[in-house]
Amino acid sequence: MIKCFEPNLTESDYRKVLDTLKTKVLAFGPNVAEFEQDYKKFSNKAYNIGFNSASSAALLLYRYLYEQYGPCRVYTPSLGFISPVCAAKMAGHEVVYTDVNNNLILCIDDLKSRFINDEKKSIVMPILYGGISKVDEIQDFCSKNNSILVLDSAHCISPTTEYDYAFYSFHPVKPVCMSSGGLLSTNDKEAAEYMYRGRNFGRETTGDTYDLVQFGFNLYMNNLNASLGIAQLPRAKKNVLSRKHNLAFLEENLPEDLGSFTYHDTSSSYYLSTLILKPGHSSAIMRKVLRDRGVQTSFHYPFLHKTSHYRQDVKLKFLDSVEDRIINLPIHQELTKEQLSRIVDECIHYSRSRRQPQ
């Protein structure tokens, strides 16, 4: 089976993790601070706080924003992962789902049409879907409307738009691999101090004991995952380049009648190669046809506004029009030329099978 995603693990990762294991320092440890320092090159922010997942970073961030501003209104696309939305709701904020544009990024016109200017603070949380790094229009909207910009950067390792807070995910198949990990980046010193304490149960050390000074929980990045992150970062940009070339190959060779790929900007992490299929095609059928012939593809994500637990009765024109027409093809850095050609052949096979008279 050609997998849709694969981690990039090499001897240098194994050595670094083994060296850390041998120190027996596995929970809190010095690798976390080293990884945070290394991540500055990617985030371009002063404070980089390691967490045990992006979900944990979002959980603490939304709690902090509640303590600062009270209940806020959080605008975020329905095409997203659940945990940041859940984090916002758990903290007491109101979530407003927005539509996306034809690159599957939060649609600015839809945001404008839903935006409410009242005493509630507004937070806009776009997802850097697929790995794109730039959402300048949204940043511009936030600065004109006194809104906080939180980037869900789970797909992108290095956002290039100016932002208030961003969180990252270091899942095994994400652009930086850990068994589980996350990070929050910001220039906000007060928020950063809250995060450092909050990821560690809300503790503040006093002598050989501690006081509990704020909300917190077990959210910290551990030394073992951080060791893997340290070994991964030097190769992260090279892997981006491989995925970029793989996507270019698919773009050149796939039949036009299938659909079109979403756009990536110059600093994109090229995490996903998302094809929006033309009307008449079906993502579910294509995923099954390819899977049966040995090619795994994926679909991110079930629309939140249509899920059983988080549903909202809202009309999202573009999303609703592309339901069952979004598919991600494999472009990961481990693919060989032969595998890429095979992916193209199988897409052509699917496309032809759809053109047969029914």
Ligand SMILES: Cc1ncc(COP(=O)(O)O)c(C=O)c1O
């Ligand atoms: C867009 C997005 N945001 C947030 C997350 C949560 O990341 P984590 O698994 O590190 O908590 C994910 C996970 O896949 C994601 O895809």
